[in-house]
Amino acid sequence: MNGWLVAALVLLAGGLLPALWLGATGPAVRRLIGLQLAVVVLVPELILLSMAFGQSSYLIVPVVLVAASFAGTLVYTRLLKAGG
Amino acid sequence: MSVLTAVLVALGILVVIGCAVRAAAARDDLVRLHMLAPVTALGVPLLGLGVAITASWTWTTGTVVLIVVLLAVTGPPLTGAIANMIAATEQEDR
Numbered sequence: 001m002n003g004w005l006v007a008a009l010v011l012l013a014g015g016l017l018p019a020l021w022l023g024a025t026g027p028a029v030r031r032l033i034g035l036q037l038a039v040v041v042l043v044p045e046l047i048l049l050s051m052a053f054g055q056s057s058y059l060i061v062p063v064v065l066v067a068a069s070f071a072g073t074l075v076y077t078r079l080l081k082a083g084g
Numbered sequence: 085m086s087v088l089t090a091v092l093v094a095l096g097i098l099v100v101i102g103c104a105v106r107a108a109a110a111r112d113d114l115v116r117l118h119m120l121a122p123v124t125a126l127g128v129p130l131l132g133l134g135v136a137i138t139a140s141w142t143w144t145t146g147t148v149v150l151i152v153v154l155l156a157v158t159g160p161p162l163t164g165a166i167a168n169m170i171a172a173t174e175q176e177d178r
Binding site: 032 | 154165
């Protein structure tokens with residue numbers, strides 16, 4: 001158990017749980033904000049985990065996550081706006 | 085993990101957790117949206133700086149800087165798109 005892993009566990013508990021709760025409850029708009037919050041919490045989480053395991057090759061996952069969530073969230077806003 | 089790195093990572097995590105809890109506790113969607121900005125503009129960069137100090141001049145630092153910049157660049161347009169959608173749906177409800 002190194003410092004990076006401790007930091008990753010703290011962030012997982014303190015940051016991801018509220019985001020998942022927001023993303024799983026309430027109206028669609030609130031859930032979309034929860035999804036976006038979960039992404040911006042998950043990106044540093046993945047950075048910490050890659051440092052904790054000493055595998056810098058894992059960093060490609062948050063890079064792809066940021067790009068994919070950008071496109072995905074824009075599609076969601078488009079669909080929610082159209083759906084009313 | 086050096087002391088400076090630990091302090092930067094801890095500060096970054098505090099900002100992210102504070103914003104996540106504040107967003108979960110907020111009653112208004114626009115207040116929740118505002119909680120995303122400090123994460124992408126302050127929390128993740130602090131954490132990235134901590135990683136950069138540890139990894140120094142390597143591909144790891146380069147990738148982390150890329151992630152931090154991507155997140156900082158894509159954050160505001162997404163927040164704007166979501167706020168736009170909230171305004172449009174509220175307009176329809178009236």
